[in-house]
Amino acid sequence: MNLKRPREGIRQSRLGRIAPLARLALRIGGRYLARSPQLVFASVERRTELRHDLALRSAEEVAEELGYMKGVLMKLGQMASYVDEDMPETFRSAMARLQHNAPPMSPALAASVIVDELGDAPEHVFARWDAWPFAAASIGQVHRAITRDGRAVAVKVQYPGIAQSITSDLRNVALLRRIVTAAFPGMDPQSLIDELGERLREEVDYLLEADNQEYFAQYYEGHPVVHVPRVVRELSTARVLTTELVSGERFEKVLQWDQHERDMAAETINRFVSRSLYRLHAFNGDPHPGNYLFHGQGRVSFLDFGLTKRFNDQDLVPLVKALRCLVIEKDGECFRSALERAGFLKPGAPVPTETIVDRFGLFYSTVLQDAPMTITPAFASAIVRRFFDAKGPLAPYSDVPRTYVILQRINLGLYAVLGSLNATANWRRIGAEMWPFVKGPASTPIGEAEARWEQERAGRDLTLALR
Amino acid sequence: MEPLARAFSRSVSEHPADGGLFGPQSVVWRMHRDRSFPLAALRSLMVQALHPLAMAGVAEHSNWKEDPFGRLAATSGYILTVTYGDTAAAHKAADRVRAIHSHVNGTDPATGLAYRAGDPSLLLWIHAAMIDSIVHVVQRYGRGLDSAAADRYVWEMVRFAELVGVPAKDVPASVAALEEYIESVELRQATPAARDAIAVILDPPWLEDETRELWRDLGRVAAGTLPAWARSMYGFGEPDPESMQREPVRQLIGALDLAFETLPGVMEARERIELRMRG
Numbered sequence: 001m002n003l004k005r006p007r008e009g010i011r012q013s014r015l016g017r018i019a020p021l022a023r024l025a026l027r028i029g030g031r032y033l034a035r036s037p038q039l040v041f042a043s044v045e046r047r048t049e050l051r052h053d054l055a056l057r058s059a060e061e062v063a064e065e066l067g068y069m070k071g072v073l074m075k076l077g078q079m080a081s082y083v084d085e086d087m088p089e090t091f092r093s094a095m096a097r098l099q100h101n102a103p104p105m106s107p108a109l110a111a112s113v114i115v116d117e118l119g120d121a122p123e124h125v126f127a128r129w130d131a132w133p134f135a136a137a138s139i140g141q142v143h144r145a146i147t148r149d150g151r152a153v154a155v156k157v158q159y160p161g162i163a164q165s166i167t168s169d170l171r172n173v174a175l176l177r178r179i180v181t182a183a184f185p186g187m188d189p190q191s192l193i194d195e196l197g198e199r200l201r202e203e204v205d206y207l208l209e210a211d212n213q214e215y216f217a218q219y220y221e222g223h224p225v226v227h228v229p230r231v232v233r234e235l236s237t238a239r240v241l242t243t244e245l246v247s248g249e250r251f252e253k254v255l256q257w258d259q260h261e262r263d264m265a266a267e268t269i270n271r272f273v274s275r276s277l278y279r280l281h282a283f284n285g286d287p288h289p290g291n292y293l294f295h296g297q298g299r300v301s302f303l304d305f306g307l308t309k310r311f312n313d314q315d316l317v318p319l320v321k322a323l324r325c326l327v328i329e330k331d332g333e334c335f336r337s338a339l340e341r342a343g344f345l346k347p348g349a350p351v352p353t354e355t356i357v358d359r360f361g362l363f364y365s366t367v368l369q370d371a372p373m374t375i376t377p378a379f380a381s382a383i384v385r386r387f388f389d390a391k392g393p394l395a396p397y398s399d400v401p402r403t404y405v406i407l408q409r410i411n412l413g414l415y416a417v418l419g420s421l422n423a424t425a426n427w428r429r430i431g432a433e434m435w436p437f438v439k440g441p442a443s444t445p446i447g448e449a450e451a452r453w454e455q456e457r458a459g460r461d462l463t464l465a466l467r
Numbered sequence: 468m469e470p471l472a473r474a475f476s477r478s479v480s481e482h483p484a485d486g487g488l489f490g491p492q493s494v495v496w497r498m499h500r501d502r503s504f505p506l507a508a509l510r511s512l513m514v515q516a517l518h519p520l521a522m523a524g525v526a527e528h529s530n531w532k533e534d535p536f537g538r539l540a541a542t543s544g545y546i547l548t549v550t551y552g553d554t555a556a557a558h559k560a561a562d563r564v565r566a567i568h569s570h571v572n573g574t575d576p577a578t579g580l581a582y583r584a585g586d587p588s589l590l591l592w593i594h595a596a597m598i599d600s601i602v603h604v605v606q607r608y609g610r611g612l613d614s615a616a617a618d619r620y621v622w623e624m625v626r627f628a629e630l631v632g633v634p635a636k637d638v639p640a641s642v643a644a645l646e647e648y649i650e651s652v653e654l655r656q657a658t659p660a661a662r663d664a665i666a667v668i669l670d671p672p673w674l675e676d677e678t679r680e681l682w683r684d685l686g687r688v689a690a691g692t693l694p695a696w697a698r699s700m701y702g703f704g705e706p707d708p709e710s711m712q713r714e715p716v717r718q719l720i721g722a723l724d725l726a727f728e729t730l731p732g733v734m735e736a737r738e739r740i741e742l743r744m745r746g
Contacts, residue, residue, distance in 0.1 A: 054741060060610065064502060068721030172718050178680050179722055 037152035043247040044134055044144050044154075052132060055106040059161040062109075065102045067165035069172075071139060073179065075200055076192075104141050105159065107131035113157050117237040125235070126155075133157075138306070139166075139204065144245055152245040153232055156206065163204040163239070170197045203306045206241040212282075212308035213243065219280050222456070224449035225268045226275075227301040246301045248293030255420065257296075264298030266375075266423030267430065267446055272302060273414055274434040275450075277407075278320075282310045287413035289420070298446050309407070318342035319404075324437050326364055327428075332357045342401065349397035359394050362386050363411070366427040373427060380419025384412050468727055470536045474544030476732030479739050483553035488630075491744045494620040495627075498605055498612070499550045500740050502724045506716075507604035508543065509689035512668055514596035514697055516661040518654060520582035521589050523575035526660040528584070535671060549627060551740060561630040568631070577658035587633045594628040595639060595648055602642060603692060608716050617642050657700040665701065681723055688716050 056062050066074070105113075110133070114122040122129040126145040133141035140158040147153055170176070173193065180189040180196075202208050210231045217228040227246070235242035254265055269292065276282055284291075284305055293301040318341045325334035332353040339345040339360060349356075362383060366373055386392070400408050425444070432440030433447055442448040489495040501507075516522045525531060531538035548560045571584030582589065598621055606612045612620070618641045625638040639645040669686035670679075690698065691706025698704075709715075728734055 051738075053745070054738060064610070068502075068717045069719075070721050070725050073722060073725055168714060169718055172715055175684075175715070175718055175722065178684070182676075182678065182680070 037146050037150055037245075040152040040245050040247050041128065041130075041144055041146055044152075044245055050104045050133065050136060050141075052104065054103040055109075056103055056159075057106045057109055059109075062102075062105070062159045062161055063165060066139065066159060066162055067169075069169050069175070069179075071162060071166055072169045072176070072196065072200065075138065075203070076180070076183070076196055102136070102159075104133050104136065105157070109160065110141065110143065110157050113160050113239060114155075116160075117240040118235060122155075126153075137304075140239075145242075147232065147235065147242075151232065153235070153242050154229070154245045155235070156241040156243075158204070158206065158239040166200050166204055170200060199307060202308075205238050206236060207238050209306045209308070210236045210241055212284075213305040215282065216276070216280070216284060216302070216305060216308075223453055225264075225298045225300060225446055226272050227295075227299065228305075229301065229303065246293050246303070248295045248301055251289035251292055251294070251417075251420075254294045259422070259424075261296060262421040263423050263425060264446065265294055265300060266418050266421045267425050267444060268298045268300045269414070269417060270423075270425070270427065270430060271434075271446065271450065272300070273410065274431055277311070277316075278434045278436055281312070281316065282308060283407060283410055284308055287410050287417055289417055315404075319407075320436060323364065323367075323435065326357070326361060327367055328437070335360070342404070344398060344400065344404075345394070346397040346399070349394070351393055351397065355393055359386070359392060367431045368428070370428045371426060372424050374422060374424040375415065375418040375427075376422055377419040380415040383415050468536065469730060470540035471543055472727065472730035472733050474540040475547060476736045478544050478547030479551045479736040480553065480556060481739065483551075483743075484555060485553045486743075487549075487551060487553050488557050488626055489550060489623060491746065493623055494616050495550055495623045496740070496744060497610075498601060498620055499546065500737065501605050501609040503604050503607075503609040503717075503720055504601075505723060505727075506608060506685060506689055506692070506720060507601045508539070509668065509686060510600040510604055510692050511597040513665055513689060513693055513701070514600060515593050516664055517657055517697055517700055518589065518592045518596075518652070519575050519578045519656055519658045519661070520580060520586075520654070521592055522658055522661045522664065523573065523577070524571050524582055524584045524589070526664065527573050528571045531664075532667065535667065535673070549630065557630070564631055575658070577656075577660065578654070580654075585632060587637065590631050591628065591633050591637060591648075592652060594624075594631075594633060595645055598624055598639075599645055599649060600692075602645075607692065608713060608720065614642065621645055655696070655700070657702075662701065678726070681719065684710075684719055685723060688719065 056065060104110075110131070111122050114120075114125060118125045122131075122143075122145070125148075127148045127150070128146040130144045133143050135142040137156055139162050140156050143155045143157060145153050145155050176193050176196075177189050180192050184192060210233070213228065214231050217230050220226045220228050229244040229246050232242040232244070254262060257265075269287070273283075273287070276284060284302060284307070288304075291302065291304040293303065295301065318338050322335055322338035322342065325331045325338055336345070336353050336356050339356070340347045344360075345356065361368070363386075366375065429440060429443035430447065432438040433443060433450075442451040516525075529538060545560055545564060549557045552560065565585065568584035568590075572582065574581050584590075602612070602617050602620065606617060621642055621644075622640045625635055625640050628638045629635045639648045669690070670683060674682055687706070688711065690701070690703045691711045693701075693703065728737070
């Protein structure tokens with residue numbers, strides 16, 4: 001791969017032109033909460049066309065829609081949404097449809113969940129309550145409300161009975177095995193089922209999601225462009241999750257913004273993913289366009305922490321090593337042995353190291369060169385195709401160990417998102433800011449703002465520690 | 468399953484002239500959209516095939532072996548049109564079935580008896596086996612059906628039998644009468660044609676590998692729901708009680724139903740039914 005380096009002058013002038021504007025934006029970046037709750041409440045509109053006329057009116061209707069394996073298979077469909085290259089046709093269309101949402105709950109049914117979980121009717125628990133949801137969630141729906149102490153909030157309400165139903169479905173391993181074997185002929189059914197079970201058990205427990213979201217929210221507190229809504233603990237239970245309400249533009253809208261804005265949004269998403277991984281050792285599962293809200297000038301709110309994975313140092317060591325070997329040291333053997341240690345590649349595969357560097361290297365191609373690079377939709381889909389290439393020379397020897405399944409999803413999803421934005425940046429320098437073995441200098445205005453935030457943060461932490 | 472999906476979508480018309488023969492508030496509407504219907508259909512076929520003359524008519528005059536899902540889709544399309552179509556569509560469909568029946572005559576090789584598909588006593592058997600299966604399966608694995616609603620369903624469906632030429636006075640109008648009638652039919656046996664047909668239905672050779680195991684599981688459950696007399700005629704053993712429990716069976720049905728629901732037009736047709744039932 002030989003990417004041509006654009007002339008330095010052009011790059012400089014472009015950066016020079018946008019910098020003051022970006023800095024200004026970054027200074028006001030913290031103002032997500034400055035607007036009145038009433039205004040935020042009013043500005044958050046329905047995100048998807050929900051079929052109110054088909055609203056589910058009883059737990060029995062919910063069960064028919066999402067119980068009896070359906071919810072579980074929908075999750076499998078979501079997990080498989082990047083895997084569909086190899087899927088038999090029968091399942092491909094099924095999986096595509098599975099990603100759609102169930103009809104919403106009727107106001108009475110949703111209210112009954114609030115009564116069960118928070119002890120009183122929503123009109124009493126909240127100062128204002130919108131009886132119809134504004135968004136669908138995989139096993140629930142989201143209502144906007146204003147708390148009695150005046151905060152605009154998003155209240156995620158889980159479908160009644162769905163947690164028990166999913167638990168029971170997951171116990172039917174024999175049936176799951178049949179389905180998974182049929183839908184993913186090339187993959188190890190047990191590890192997929194295990195992953196599915198783990199994810200779903202996490203997802204049905206909103207308290208776990210609350211913990212994860214708070215973990216991210218606290219870390220990113222005051223960050224210039226990354227915003228994670230805070231959790232309202234006293235109004236959250238295992239089945240109801242109340243968080244700060246955010247209004248912003250949807251991904252589809254951002255696609256119509258000018259390229260400069262799109263680049264900044266992409267940079268923030270990319271920074272969020274690397275920073276979370278390398279600094280926080282955590283991953284917010286699904287880089288799905290629906291999980292972002294955009295505020296312009298690179299500011300992005302990250303929603304939905306139902307799928308979060310935390311890594312320990314042990315998990316990260318081989319990944320970091322592979323990255324360092326390939327990108328910094330340019331040492332193929334070192335790269336190969338790191339992949340083998342992580343379990344991505346069977347040790348002793350009869351394949352020359354150059355082939356391995358060539359095939360796996362594609363996944364690192366955005367950071368191989370110290371130069372701006374555009375992630376086009378074509379590049380993003382080439383990555384996905386290569387990843388699921390069952391016929392390539394490495395196919396018999398490569399695998400994704402379970403620890404990293406979700407990481408791979410995130411990476412592929414990230415490329416898809418950046419590809420749709422057709423985003424250009426010097427991804428290498430942005431990455432190097434975060435890599436533990438480089439700790440490179442700030443390379444963009446957002447990076448500078450982030451560095452300042454990090455300093456302030458360290459100061460704050462120190463003050464806290466001294467207290 | 469595509470032919471079934473097409474039949475379903477076509478039968479539930481978008482702009483019906485009226486509520487049809489039964490109407491959105493009927494038990495028939497509620498029953499015929501139950502997700503356990505495929506299981507009821509399999510059980511129906513297994514019971515229906517145990518009348519040698521009914522079986523002979525199908526075996527000798529139908530292309531079902533070449534196009535089994537097409538044949539199944541035709542039957543299911545008929546039931547759905549008579550249920551959810553408007554009155555004119557229901558009558559038109561019934562006229563067509565009667566016209567087809569008028570050409571189906573012959574002699575059953577197993578018993579040596581002559582048969583006519585239009586014979587009301589054969590049609591009554593087909594009807595009763597189907598209604599009995601639907602009631603049994605929906606009660607056990609469906610959305611729930613109390614005995615009053617079950618009786619009401621059997622009574623409402625008298626009209627259904629009448630449509631193809633069975634005099635209303637001969638059609639059982641309650642669950643008890645239905646059971647009594649089935650027990651009273653003397654000519655019940657598993658002829659070679661019946662065994663042959665059921666073997667194909669339980670393990671269709673034309674099914675894709677991916678769905679075959681799931682279909683076999685469904686077939687095993689359907690066989691397990693058969694009355695003892697029918698099971699012993701086929702030589703099926705006692706069903707494994709664990710695999711017949713409501714929860715795992717509903718999970719199996721749910722998985723298959725999801726595959727069906729994802730086919731073009733199915734969701735939309737279901738929504739049309741739901742919206743009309745909600746009024």
